[in-house]
Amino acid sequence: MGRSPCCCHDAGVKKGPWTEEEDRALVEHIQRHGGHVGSWRNLPKAAGLNRCGKSCRLRWTNYLRPDIKRGNFTDDEERLIIALHAELGNKWSTIATHLDGRTDNEIKNYWNTHIRKKLLRMGVDPVTHQRLPPDDILASAAGAPGLSEALLSAAASLGGLNNVLMQVQALQLLLQTINGGAAAAGLMANNNFGSAADNNAMFNARSMVPNFQDQMNLLAHANYRPVDDYLNNIASFSEHDAVQQLNAASSAPAPTAAALAVPASFPQEVAAAADRPVQGFADLLSEANEMPNMCSLEDDRFWKDMLAESSSLPL
């Protein structure tokens, strides 16, 4: 099973982008043979192409084949890719067999340029499809070389995220890292869901709940559905993502006062905190939200200011 030498190493064989003439020669040659290629190695000479046979095969299978579907991936296709990737991993060719007209190369590129980044923004490991471990993030913030890719991605994306809930998640992770999570609640004011008073109630209450899951539960009590756990069930991701997109895009009614009421099961100080005016990140974040490009890791001042604000939040 030795590896055969590739004709691509031949001197004078052209590489790089294909011209229209080359495409036409390749297509006409294959059509002349009824769509059958025979030997790819012999094809270039027969077709009058100064190309490696391998290059011809790639060009045909990934671009010139008549049954290839061009254009953007649909939502359904994206969901299918994610689900299949969770099951199959980087088996691009196998994944491609489930999507009509899509090539493995196209799917692979789409994954690397779109889906992977989207998952990272949501705090999801695109390899394991699980939530990225907090230790990873904490270690990164402690000065370990190489800030966590997830944190970097989340932080760099803060201003551009079109989904408030993603912002919340990203900032939660960031603040847990920076400040032990104590200030994270203030960030929740940047949500556009309800009135300022409602936000005060919700977010001050949240600040009294140190545990991330408890915070999420409190939000859930107020009819928020921010972090349904895709991470524990990859099959539900597509729907979850779709719901998130809908939530972000829709003009969903603000939660009612009743919905925002602190549940009786929460400690008394939580209820008390609900009446305190929110401070800290709210203004900062809403300002950032209006100017998407101001948030980036390169903008040291932003993070410096945010750190300063976080330290002044009431606990």
Next chain:
DNA sequence: AATGATGACAACCGCACCTCT
């Protein structure tokens, strides 16, 4: 307007596997 940075996509590279002799 020029230049650098970034993102998206096409194409290449090298290894592994399958088939045939």
Next chain:
DNA sequence: CAGAGGTGCGGTTGTCATCAT
């Protein structure tokens, strides 16, 4: 069974367009 030819596959790189400075 071994080895060569041919192809499939996944990772990586190159190229070009667009955006930011």
